[in-house]
Amino acid sequence: MTLKQIARKLFLIAILMFSIGVFVVRNRTLVAQNNPFSQYKCDIPVTYAVGTVDQRFGVSQEKFVSLMQEAEQKWESALGRDVFRFESNGRVKVNLVFDDRQSTTESLKKIMTDIDTGKEKTDQLASNYESLRTQLEQKKKVFETQATEYGKSAKAYEGAVQNYQADLKKYSQEVERWNAQGGATEEAYNDLLKEKKKLDAQLKDLKKQESDLLSLHNTLQKKQTELNDLVAKVNATAGTINQIAGKTNSKVSDYNQTQEDRGEFETGLYTNDRGTESIDVFQFFDDQDLLAILIHEMGHALGMEHTENQSAIMYPKLINQSVAITADDLALFQTTCVR
Numbered sequence: 001m002t003l004k005q006i007a008r009k010l011f012l013i014a015i016l017m018f019s020i021g022v023f024v025v026r027n028r029t030l031v032a033q034n035n036p037f038s039q040y041k042c043d044i045p046v047t048y049a050v051g052t053v054d055q056r057f058g059v060s061q062e063k064f065v066s067l068m069q070e071a072e073q074k075w076e077s078a079l080g081r082d083v084f085r086f087e088s089n090g091r092v093k094v095n096l097v098f099d100d101r102q103s104t105t106e107s108l109k110k111i112m113t114d115i116d117t118g119k120e121k122t123d124q125l126a127s128n129y130e131s132l133r134t135q136l137e138q139k140k141k142v143f144e145t146q147a148t149e150y151g152k153s154a155k156a157y158e159g160a161v162q163n164y165q166a167d168l169k170k171y172s173q174e175v176e177r178w179n180a181q182g183g184a185t186e187e188a189y190n191d192l193l194k195e196k197k198k199l200d201a202q203l204k205d206l207k208k209q210e211s212d213l214l215s216l217h218n219t220l221q222k223k224q225t226e227l228n229d230l231v232a233k234v235n236a237t238a239g240t241i242n243q244i245a246g247k248t249n250s251k252v253s254d255y256n257q258t259q260e261d262r263g264e265f266e267t268g269l270y271t272n273d274r275g276t277e278s279i280d281v282f283q284f285f286d287d288q289d290l291l292a293i294l295i296h297e298m299g300h301a302l303g304m305e306h307t308e309n310q311s312a313i314m315y316p317k318l319i320n321q322s323v324a325i326t327a328d329d330l331a332l333f334q335t336t337c338v339r
């Protein structure tokens, strides 16, 4: 009556290492040309119109006009006066000029979308992973408790088997001893019968214990299979997370590298070529970005130059997408108007 030892397997769980860092370099230079033909632009509103809009920007005419009007509004509400007027034949032509700057930005936007998707996926999987691990820990605990119980019962059973075997040996020796003497006395015979009954009862009990142990053994084996399946699932989830995180991280590197490679560049330009005024916009990430560029370049159309204050809209670099017109911008406007 040998009982099998249940093999204990080690639960190996892959260590998750996903750190996704997005470092976005977004310094863009806004370059203004000095306007030698500058004139007072404070009393008569500057008229502007849509010039050439390259369809590759994916911005509709209506959207473009509404953003220009929003830029106008920003200036006018800050200044408290009418300084711009949108006219179909306006003097300053506002153009969307498509080249590798915007096409690079489109590639970056695509990478960014992939990064966001990757992050969403890893977040979802990480939450699955956590719940699977919790489930695993709970099941492991139950399994271990039952396995300990099984071990105790098995030991008790082995002890009972040994006792039974010792009692049986004693009984057999007694029977042999009496047989050698040609038979037992009636009293001894009755004692032996009693002893035999006791032994039979012991054996019956042992068989019951054995069957209980076997059934517990089967239950434990089933649970262990379940546990191993769960471990495989946990590990597979971790593997998938690491794989997606790795791909996402490499996209983050691509993104950062592309940003670093192109460095600073012009996103918008106001020019006045012998009275022909235009604003060219070369690159923007989104509407807010485009609006910030329009406000800045329209400031140049008012005759304003740059300021050193980083938070001002007339600062030469677009550091964040702030579209706020600051006290510094207003002071600049005053200086521009009285010169």
Ligand SMILES: [Zn+2]
Pocket (backbone or CB within 6 Å): 030, 031, 032, 296, 300, 306, 315, 316
């Ligand atoms: Zn500028």
